[in-house]
Amino acid sequence: MYKNLKKVHSEPYPGHRLFLILLGLFLFVSSVKAGSNDQEEGGRFNPGEMIMHHITDSHVWHLWDGEHGTIFLPVIVYSKERGFDIFSSHRFYDEHHNLVSYDGYTLEHEHIVLEGGSHVYDFSITKNTLWLFITALTVFFVFFSVARGFKKNEGRAPKGIQSFFEPFVIYFRDEVIKANIGSGYEKYVPYILTLFFFILFGNLFGLLPGAANLTGNIAVTSTLAFFTFLITNFSGNKNYWKHIFWTPGVPLPLRLIILPVEIIGMFTKPFALLIRLFVAITAGHVVILSLISMAFIFQSWAVGFGSTILVVFISLIEVLVAAIQAYVFTIFTAVYIGMATEDEH
Amino acid sequence: MGAGIGAGLAAIGAGIGIGRIGGSAMEAMARQPEAAGKIQTAMLIIAALVEVIALFGVIINFLISLG
Numbered sequence: 105m106y107k108n109l110k111k112v113h114s115e116p117y118p119g120h121r122l123f124l125i126l127l128g129l130f131l132f133v134s135s136v137k138a139g140s141n142d143q144e145e146g147g148r149f150n151p152g153e154m155i156m157h158h159i160t161d162s163h164v165w166h167l168w169d170g171e172h173g174t175i176f177l178p179v180i181v182y183s184k185e186r187g188f189d190i191f192s193s194h195r196f197y198d199e200h201h202n203l204v205s206y207d208g209y210t211l212e213h214e215h216i217v218l219e220g221g222s223h224v225y226d227f228s229i230t231k232n233t234l235w236l237f238i239t240a241l242t243v244f245f246v247f248f249s250v251a252r253g254f255k256k257n258e259g260r261a262p263k264g265i266q267s268f269f270e271p272f273v274i275y276f277r278d279e280v281i282k283a284n285i286g287s288g289y290e291k292y293v294p295y296i297l298t299l300f301f302f303i304l305f306g307n308l309f310g311l312l313p314g315a316a317n318l319t320g321n322i323a324v325t326s327t328l329a330f331f332t333f334l335i336t337n338f339s340g341n342k343n344y345w346k347h348i349f350w351t352p353g354v355p356l357p358l359r360l361i362i363l364p365v366e367i368i369g370m371f372t373k374p375f376a377l378l379i380r381l382f383v384a385i386t387a388g389h390v391v392i393l394s395l396i397s398m399a400f401i402f403q404s405w406a407v408g409f410g411s412t413i414l415v416v417f418i419s420l421i422e423v424l425v426a427a428i429q430a431y432v433f434t435i436f437t438a439v440y441i442g443m444a445t446e447d448e449h
Numbered sequence: 450m451g452a453g454i455g456a457g458l459a460a461i462g463a464g465i466g467i468g469r470i471g472g473s474a475m476e477a478m479a480r481q482p483e484a485a486g487k488i489q490t491a492m493l494i495i496a497a498l499v500e501v502i503a504l505f506g507v508i509i510n511f512l513i514s515l516g
Contacts, residue, residue, distance in 0.1 A: 152515045
């Protein structure tokens with residue numbers, strides 16, 4: 105009766121094919137990152153500048169050195185003097201890649217300044233903005249497919265991309281959102297799920313070579329934390345506000361002491377969220393880039409080999425960190441919303 | 450030099466913190482092997498939280514070293 109069993113290719117350990125593919129991918133990624141040569145200041149490699157260039161935002165998308173290796177993103181500026189101006193950031197560079205001034209605008213340290221010093225509102229599509237759109241579109245398309253699959257396979261087993269994401273969605277709905285918020289949790293499920301998958305995809309995209317450090321940008325994490333702050337405080341019920349401003353069950357002098365502490369606590373909770381995500385992702389990138397720089401500082405093949413292997417392992421850890429930080433942000437959001445909508449106890 | 454010393458101290462902090470978490474997790478898993486999965490998940494999450502604090506130190510020292 106065992107003759108009909110299909111013989112599987114011998115498996116040294118489960119998932120060995122996927123692991124080898126990922127390992128190969130990361131080795132390739134590391135060699136590509138190491139290959140892209142950065143400006144040598146006066147002949148010496150400057151790791152600090154290379155690292156800052158990789159983790160900060162930029163008006164151009166530099167893929168590789170060479171004629172067509174840079175994608176010049178559009179610059180959209182508004183100033184009271186000149187109104188709206190839209191042009192390609194190519195105009196900021198001449199043939200030798202030096203910065204020139206165009207039409208009175210100059211790029212100084214990635215900030216656009218206008219002759220005469222009046223304030224310029226920069227709405228350009230920078231590298232981070234572009235990757236924000238890419239991440240948002242990816243989340244959009246993936247979950248539209250999942251939703252469509254869910255509707256089509258009503259009552260049957262899930263297929264395709266739906267079968268990959270549906271367990272995560274169900275896990276979040278039950279273990280994270282329902283467990284922390286309790287009754288009335290349905291209202292918050294869309295926001296919290298979107299938050300998790302947006303941060304997860306943003307973190308993972310940031311690890312790709314040539315991509316922008318999206319979730320390591322403090323403006324992006326501030327916005328996410330601000331949304332959490334808004335949603336938490338707008339869904340706060342009477343008990344929540346009573347606990348903050350006029351804590352029940354404590355004597356009067358203590359209430360006056362608790363009041364400023366609670367008000368500050370209202371702001372430190374989302375602040376901690378934003379700092380945690382920003383630091384975790386940016387520091388991860390800095391560590392990886394520093395290890396890659398080691399090969400260039402020592403100018404040695406042996407160090408290059410060793411650092412590539414180290415970078416592969418740290419990159420795998422960074423993938424784990426990407427997932428964990430997204431999960432931590434999400435579960436703290438769920439906990440704060442739960443605390444805000446708690447019933448009298 | 451200050452940046453170097455700072456980075457080292459941050460690493461010590463991370464090492465102590467995560468070491469303690471790992472230690473308690475090992476102990477708990479040894480006492481109750483059935484709960485090993487849950488303990489491992491909780492350990493990873495808390496390790497990420499502690500690590501972020503150490504990474505604060507790394508970033509600040511890095512920025513100091515850049516001048």
